[in-house]
Amino acid sequence: MNFEKKQVILKYLKEIINAPLNLTAIKELELAYQLLAMDSLIPLRENDVGNNFLDVGTGGGVPGVFIGIMFENSRGLLVDSSRKKIDFVREVCNKLNLNNLEFLNARIEEKKDLIEKFDSVFSRAVAELRVILELTVPFSKVGGKIFLYKGKNYKEELDNAQNAIKELNVKLREIREYNILEKERVLLVFEKAKENDPKYPRRFNKILKQPL
């Protein structure tokens, strides 16, 4: 990563770790750089993102802000159901002139107008795999990619997600394993093979009560 981009990332992280609301439990800059920024960027490759991307449940801007800084020619939409969080992230990004990013306070499953609009969809630490698949896959274009960040226990989640994978017409293309400060991490890369069944995503209480 070039020097300027690293400086922008560090400026962003300083704001996030000192935010009045608890956007992250991490309060030390170098740790935040590794556990938030590098965790988001290390498993990504040059042509992963495409022209536009969505980050579902971005919280303190993870991974969307770092992807926006790194891939400045891609446009990103960062969505979170918490107004306070998204307002704070928007304000910091505006201050840093991250003009390729947009922000939306919404529950993603209610945004039917965004269905099949994105080349790539990202999400980290929002829900177990079969749930987050239903909240992300519908928003990818056919042929687009869905990138889900998981910890070392991903195999069990993957076993439980087989029906969701079938129902949502996605294929698991890659399992990218990596380490951040000796923590085992994984990026699951799915590709959307077919059009969305319009019944997905369902309402949130349905998704949770009867996960695919």
Ligand SMILES: C[S@@+](CC[C@H](N)C(=O)[O-])C[C@H]1O[C@@H](n2cnc3c(N)ncnc32)[C@H](O)[C@@H]1O
């Ligand atoms: C544990 S935080 C993770 C934040 C960030 N992605 C990260 O890795 O640090 C989960 C976030 O997802 C948001 N969220 C949960 N369900 C959502 C939904 N259905 N639509 C949009 N945001 C959602 C919550 O408001 C919260 O900010």
